[in-house]
Amino acid sequence: xxxxxxxxTRSPRVKAARRLAKRAFRRRERRxxxxxxxxxREALALxxxxxxxxxxxxxxIRHQDLIAxxxxxxxxTFRVSGEVMAELAQTVTPQGLLAVCAFVDVDLRAALExxxxxxxxxxxxxxxxxxxxxxxxxxxxxxxxxxFTDASVDPYNGKCVRASAGSLFHLPVVVGPRFDTLIPAxxxxxxxxxxxxxxxxxxxxxxxxxxxxxxxxxxxFGNEAWGLPDEILDAVDEVVRVPIYGGAESLNLATxxxxxxxxxxxxxxxxxxx
Amino acid sequence: xxxxxxxxTRSPRVKAARRLAKRAFRRRERRxxxxxxxxxREALALxxxxxxxxxxxxxxIRHQDLIAxxxxxxxxTFRVSGEVMAELAQTVTPQGLLAVCAFVDVDLRAALExxxxxxxxxxxxxxxxxxxxxxxxxxxxxxxxxxFTDASVDPYNGKCVRASAGSLFHLPVVVGPRFDTLIPAxxxxxxxxxxxxxxxxxxxxxxxxxxxxxxxxxxxFGNEAWGLPDEILDAVDEVVRVPIYGGAESLNLATxxxxxxxxxxxxxxxxxxx
Numbered sequence: 001x002x003x004x005x006x007x008x009t010r011s012p013r014v015k016a017a018r019r020l021a022k023r024a025f026r027r028r029e030r031r032x033x034x035x036x037x038x039x040x041r042e043a044l045a046l047x048x049x050x051x052x053x054x055x056x057x058x059x060x061i062r063h064q065d066l067i068a069x070x071x072x073x074x075x076x077t078f079r080v081s082g083e084v085m086a087e088l089a090q091t092v093t094p095q096g097l098l099a100v101c102a103f104v105d106v107d108l109r110a111a112l113e114x115x116x117x118x119x120x121x122x123x124x125x126x127x128x129x130x131x132x133x134x135x136x137x138x139x140x141x142x143x144x145x146x147x148f149t150d151a152s153v154d155p156y157n158g159k160c161v162r163a164s165a166g167s168l169f170h171l172p173v174v175v176g177p178r179f180d181t182l183i184p185a186x187x188x189x190x191x192x193x194x195x196x197x198x199x200x201x202x203x204x205x206x207x208x209x210x211x212x213x214x215x216x217x218x219x220x221f222g223n224e225a226w227g228l229p230d231e232i233l234d235a236v237d238e239v240v241r242v243p244i245y246g247g248a249e250s251l252n253l254a255t256x257x258x259x260x261x262x263x264x265x266x267x268x269x270x271x272x273x274x
Numbered sequence: 275x276x277x278x279x280x281x282x283t284r285s286p287r288v289k290a291a292r293r294l295a296k297r298a299f300r301r302r303e304r305r306x307x308x309x310x311x312x313x314x315r316e317a318l319a320l321x322x323x324x325x326x327x328x329x330x331x332x333x334x335i336r337h338q339d340l341i342a343x344x345x346x347x348x349x350x351t352f353r354v355s356g357e358v359m360a361e362l363a364q365t366v367t368p369q370g371l372l373a374v375c376a377f378v379d380v381d382l383r384a385a386l387e388x389x390x391x392x393x394x395x396x397x398x399x400x401x402x403x404x405x406x407x408x409x410x411x412x413x414x415x416x417x418x419x420x421x422f423t424d425a426s427v428d429p430y431n432g433k434c435v436r437a438s439a440g441s442l443f444h445l446p447v448v449v450g451p452r453f454d455t456l457i458p459a460x461x462x463x464x465x466x467x468x469x470x471x472x473x474x475x476x477x478x479x480x481x482x483x484x485x486x487x488x489x490x491x492x493x494x495f496g497n498e499a500w501g502l503p504d505e506i507l508d509a510v511d512e513v514v515r516v517p518i519y520g521g522a523e524s525l526n527l528a529t530x531x532x533x534x535x536x537x538x539x540x541x542x543x544x545x546x547x548x
Binding site for chain 1: 312407410411412413414415416417439440441444445479482516517518519520521522523524525526528529532533536537539540543
């Protein structure tokens with residue numbers, strides 16, 4: 001069972017964890033909250049990331065293995081009342097397991113050093129649910145890293161962490177580079193930099209046909225509502241649009257990202273086998 | 275300006291519209307609610323679909339063209355107070371335009387008669403936001419029709435209508451066929467029926483390589499959490515999985531649907547041009 005019991009929402013440890021719902025406190029302490037068994041399992045797989053674990057009595061029974069693993073790893077665990085969990089969790093129906101984790105992001109240099117083949121950049125993405133979904137999709141499509149520019153949502157936002165479904169812990173994530181230094185760095189690493197934008201002159205099919213997607217590629221995805229600013233569209237190697245074959249005006253961001261990233265994944269693998 | 279003014283949430287007309295938030299009333303009257311300028315524009319493009327239009331004074335100024343068009347089409351329009359709009363709208367920040375629309379779905383037979391090349395089937399999809407996103411993606415990818423089986427969410431649910439971003443009005447939508455009669459009907463129409471499922475033996479890449487996706491295809495997408503039941507997996511021509519190249523356990527439903535539908539769209543067009 002969990003080590004200590006905390007039944008008051010005014011416990012200093014509970015209050016300290018609760019504060020991590022706010023970005024300013026996350027930044028200061030370089031820690032964030034991750035809810036649910038999947039996130040706890042993924043965080044435990046990384047050395048020294050999980051720093052505190054809160055559980056309810058019910059969750060302790062349901063997830064004995066995870067809690068035992070946390071305790072073996074020396075993670076302080078605390079049993080909390082339902083009321084305290086409700087205070088800590090950011091979901092309507094908390095899953096009874098809440099982890100305090102150390103930031104997992106890496107330097108841009110560390111992410112680019114191993115000469116990545118596929119990099120995903122979120123520029124001006126503001127909805128944390130969308131950002132988390134793109135992170136999960138990038139992971140699934142075999143992206144080597146995901147970069148959140150300084151104008152994008154915080155990847156440690158609770159909604160983003162949840163929507164990433166564990167992917168935040170799977171691949172190198174870079175937080176906060178400015179766009180004007182990022183693009184040159186991507187190009188210097190041998191990546192072709194493509195922006196996904198509905199107004200792009202080049203369709204994804206044309207990009208596939210001319211082999212643009214077969215080499216190392218960085219995809220830049222923009223804001224949900226207004227896309228990407230001109231200075232980014234001007235700086236990338238090519239602006240690519242996902243073709244719209246029917247009557248829809250546009251695709252949503254996460255959908256467009258899925259189509260682009262999987263097109264790259266397939267084109268790169270086809271190049272390898274031929 | 276709008277015809278009559280309604281300032282009471284107890285007005286019979288307001289109450290009649292408000293009831294359409296419930297599926298039982300929608301079914302009985304074969305009418306549904308669609309919010310916002312985009313939905314109103316799309317509904318007006320179809321003959322006899324928009325049957326009543328509610329607007330706020332602010333929206334009347336902002337969308338004069340739409341309201342004039344509705345009036346020219348003989349649609350009864352009503353100016354309502356902010357309070358009444360808040361009662362009618364299902365969103366937190368109503369856009370000030372709310373349409374009562376006649377159901378737009380068509381028979382399965384009508385949808386299959388023109389020998390479709392790409393059909394999207396939602397089986398056991400329960401989240402209306404997901405269903406609407408898949409509908410929008412299917413429209414963008416050039417799907418000829420979208421079929422909601424009897425075990426799926428109601429496409430006229432307000433969240434689904436909103437997430438479809440107008441696509442509900444763009445392409446033939448079929449509501450309610452049972453799966454055991456649907457699959458034979460799809461096959462008889464010359465469609466190869468593919469189920470998307472993470473446990474599929476055939477990867478999407480393999481299906482593309484062997485030409486499975488080049489011909490007329492119906493894609494079946496299942497439940498967000500548990501996928502598709504065995505009787506469906508057994509009945510389709512092939513169960514196809516979207517490959518996971520990275521550490522993610524799975525893709526979300528709308529993402530997987532986007533990857534599958536766009537793979538089909540490209541494969542079918544490549545076949546035509548060669």
